[in-house]
Amino acid sequence: MKLKRFFLRYYPPGIILEFEKGGYLRTKSIDLLDLTPETNPDELVAEIRQSEPLITESRADQVKQLIFRLQQKQGQQDHHRFCFFKELKAHILPLTNVAFDKSGSRFITGSYDRTCRVWDTASGTELHTLEGHRNVVYAIAFNNPYGDKIATGSFDKTCKLWCAETGKCFHTFRGHIAEIVCLAFNPQSTLVATGSMDTTAKLWDVETGEEVATLTVNVIVYTTDCCFLFFLRRVHTLIGHRGEISNVQFNWDCSLIVTGSMDKTCKLWETVSGKCVATLVGHKEEVLDVCFDLSGQTIATASADGTARVFSATTHECLVTLEGHDGEISKICFSPQGNRVLTASSDKTARLWDVQSGVCLQVLEGHTDEIFSCVFNYEGDTIITGSKDNTCRIWY
Structure with missing residues (x-):
């Protein structure tokens, strides 16, 4: 070597x-x-x-x-304050999801109008409309870090692979018998994983468009996040929640899994043993979203009780409770640096929080209906929010 x-x-x-x-x-x-x-x-x-x-x-x-x-x-100190840049009348029906490419120069939006649109972040110009699905486009992703392909998963039971530069459709992956609700590229961008309400996950070859494998699972989590499947066999069944699971996520090195549930709790699991190592409690209503920061040191949870919480992934204690929203919080994510948390709520606002103090640093206002998607770019200096009002907003 x-x-x-x-x-x-x-x-x-x-x-x-x-x-x-x-x-x-x-x-x-x-x-x-x-x-x-x-x-x-x-x-x-x-x-x-x-x-x-x-x-x-x-x-x-x-x-x-x-x-x-x-x-x-x-x-480096992070004192960035986000300013509203542009509102995009992105779709004729509500948005389902937004996602950046690695550089942050482009982002994509999925919608109930059956399309995915590609946008230039700096200008807000629409670059392409990806048309062809016959139902809601629910799950979307760039093949980061390359950013030259886009995958879209739909309630029409298909996944499509597109050229990010031209908008041309390379492949339509057919085989699921129910809605596709999550998808992901593997790190090498050679495979796409799709998860469906038919209780199966499938792996597809990016080059040939052929199905590589089908995995039957007990539960497909109804979420816009999808962890790539590294094993072609069931390793563990994680049993312990008393309600539906709203989201699941690996930490960076895949040593831990966190699950959020309608039973008002989150659980932390060891990947190798499948053992539940902690139950994170405190929310008074359903946990609707959960995520690790990129380093895997902290966990953030969002709840229908209108609060978010930040937990230590090592001690499992609640470090801070984020209070201020007037409605349920459906989406939460860390900034790449891990010192900020972004929440999206049915109260039509998104909020930026300091992880250590729990102070709300900024309220992002302007949407006229609930916000159910929010995302940072890789550098953490741009935010996209997507709303039921059919628009997305760019914040610098």
Whole structure:
């Protein structure tokens, strides 16, 4: 193996190694999820060298400089205040979901009007309308980090693969017998995973359009988030909730799974053992959404009781309760840096919160109906909100 070059990943912190093996270029990542501005770079380089043979003594100084850059990024103060930039009359019927490409230069919207639209973030110009589905376009995704393909999942039971540059449809994946409610690309962008209300998940080959595998599961979670399926067999059945599951998510290294439920709780599970390690309580109504921050250190929950909560993924204690919305919170997400939380509510507002203090930093107002989708771009300096009022708003 021969190391060719390094790539830096800011969120979550890590270093990507590009190396040659057997005449082919390959990559692997060194995840630095516990990195802080106080971490000793020399000690960390020594630890990395012990576990990674590609990092030789001659490369140690380069790795140290990359760690310095990651620490400098972490140490930057975030005082960004978002300003309304533009409202897009995106669709003739309500939106279902919004998603950025890796660079944040483009985003996509799905809708009950059976289309997905591609937008230029900087200008708000519509680039393409992806037409062809015969029912609601519910799940959408770019094949990040590449951003040259788009997948759309629909209540018409099909998934379509599109060229992000031209809007051309490459493939229509047929095989599900009920609505498709979640989808995801694998990191290499060679496979698409789809989850359906028919209680199956399917894997599709991006190049050929052929079905690779079908997985039968006990429950397909009705959510716009879909974790990519890495195993072609059932590893564990996670049993413990007393109500429907609203969302499920892996942490970055896939060591933990968090589930939110209509039973008003969240549960934290070990991936390897399938054991429930904690039940996160405190909400008075259904938990409608749940997510990890990118480093996997904290968990955020959103509830029909109009509050959100932030929990420690290690101690499982509630760190802060976010109060201020006048209606149920249906969507929650962390900023890439992990120090801010964004919530979307039926009270027609989205709110930005400080994770440590629980203070509401900003109320994003202007939508005339409930907001049920919100997302940060990769740098965390742009927000898109999607609403039942058929519009999306860009905030810089």
